[in-house]
Amino acid sequence: MVYEAHFQAAVDSVKSEGRYRVFADLRRKRGDFPNAHLRTDNGVDRDIVVWCSNDYLGMGQNPIVLDAMHSALREVGAGAGGTRNIAGTTHYHVKLEAELADLHQKQAALLFTSGYIANEASLSTLARILPNCTYFSDGLNHASMIEGIRRSGGAKHIWRHNDLEHLEELLAATPVDASKVIALESVYSMDGDVAPLREVCDLADKYEALVYLDEVHAVGLYGQTGAGIAEREGLMDRIDIVNGTLGKAFGLMGGYVAADAVIIDAIRSYAPGFIFTTALAPVLAAGAVASISYVKQHNELRVLHQERALRLKTLLREANLPVMASDTHVVPLLVGDPVACKEVSDHLLNDYGIYVQPINYPTVAKGSERLRLTPSPLHDDAMMKELVTALCQVWERLGLLMRAA
Numbered sequence: 001m002v003y004e005a006h007f008q009a010a011v012d013s014v015k016s017e018g019r020y021r022v023f024a025d026l027r028r029k030r031g032d033f034p035n036a037h038l039r040t041d042n043g044v045d046r047d048i049v050v051w052c053s054n055d056y057l058g059m060g061q062n063p064i065v066l067d068a069m070h071s072a073l074r075e076v077g078a079g080a081g082g083t084r085n086i087a088g089t090t091h092y093h094v095k096l097e098a099e100l101a102d103l104h105q106k107q108a109a110l111l112f113t114s115g116y117i118a119n120e121a122s123l124s125t126l127a128r129i130l131p132n133c134t135y136f137s138d139g140l141n142h143a144s145m146i147e148g149i150r151r152s153g154g155a156k157h158i159w160r161h162n163d164l165e166h167l168e169e170l171l172a173a174t175p176v177d178a179s180k181v182i183a184l185e186s187v188y189s190m191d192g193d194v195a196p197l198r199e200v201c202d203l204a205d206k207y208e209a210l211v212y213l214d215e216v217h218a219v220g221l222y223g224q225t226g227a228g229i230a231e232r233e234g235l236m237d238r239i240d241i242v243n244g245t246l247g248k249a250f251g252l253m254g255g256y257v258a259a260d261a262v263i264i265d266a267i268r269s270y271a272p273g274f275i276f277t278t279a280l281a282p283v284l285a286a287g288a289v290a291s292i293s294y295v296k297q298h299n300e301l302r303v304l305h306q307e308r309a310l311r312l313k314t315l316l317r318e319a320n321l322p323v324m325a326s327d328t329h330v331v332p333l334l335v336g337d338p339v340a341c342k343e344v345s346d347h348l349l350n351d352y353g354i355y356v357q358p359i360n361y362p363t364v365a366k367g368s369e370r371l372r373l374t375p376s377p378l379h380d381d382a383m384m385k386e387l388v389t390a391l392c393q394v395w396e397r398l399g400l401l402m403r404a405a
């Protein structure tokens, strides 16, 4: 094969840095989340507990969601049969977009095949529509936002993560006649910190900027109906464009933006990432409608989710494990080295049947490699105790740093 050496060198370079990624071959057990089977190299299944899923509420196994999907499958079959413009819009898509618009109290919503595509397509399209478009992007924004902004060809300023003074400095230095878009996340998924949303909205008002908010790690999880941090903070009407996923707390797959009807209409009409790709399978749309309406009405799921996260943080702290500060459901445990991080993860899986992926560069900065634990309402006290005991033993065996007292 031509160029084989180049491909091999690329892979070797990742390996030499200790951040070569290996996928675990899993089979989730319906109705039994977070328990799952791991397919091992010798072809045997073993029981494990999943501690790193973004199916934060276990909705991917909720019987109401599964029923909705089964009946959609029986009714209309498998695929959408085309792009939304060509034969791919079904009643399920229409209903789902209405449900999403309602969730975020917006006039309209637009579906994409993933949250990634929703960000990439929407952000890159704004500069085609807005004259002299300038983006103000938080320094820790997700790759999908970075990619969309880059693709747009618009001017771009990166403000230091959650640093309002820096954001204002950059806004003030930009010509008044430039269109401005502030792009940020509400919950940052690796550290579990939250953006100063109200203050960002104030700056947006002052400098006449649009606010584009990625609530991917907050939808379903925060606010009285699960619309996200903007709902919790009473700021929904001040967010111009909200982005979310159906793949995390809602347990399925797909992404969306919600906004004023005219914004949605413009994105729908201009974004290649919407126009030229087959619509989400109707089965997924049907499942998402069921999941969102369930999650909306069951605030007790959110209460329990927060309680579980707090409980785990407390247990880790009491065991002197280096749990990082987090204001949300994300529980990061610092290792600080890619090789050790992978080793911890391997030991947990092989010796204890505990599955938590190492999080290494480029997902997080070098030197801040970590385990990212995501307790759900279904992770009980016994599971937590097993996890903490296993972690303490692995920490000791590998001689890793405990938490500074």
Ligand SMILES: *Cc1c(COP(=O)(O)O)cnc(C)c1O
Residues within 6 Å of the ligand: 114, 115, 116, 117, 119, 142, 144, 185, 189, 214, 216, 217, 245, 246, 247, 254, 255
């Ligand atoms: C996961 C993620 C996305 C992408 O969502 P998908 O639906 O998984 O494509 C977008 N933004 C952030 C912050 C994410 O963590």
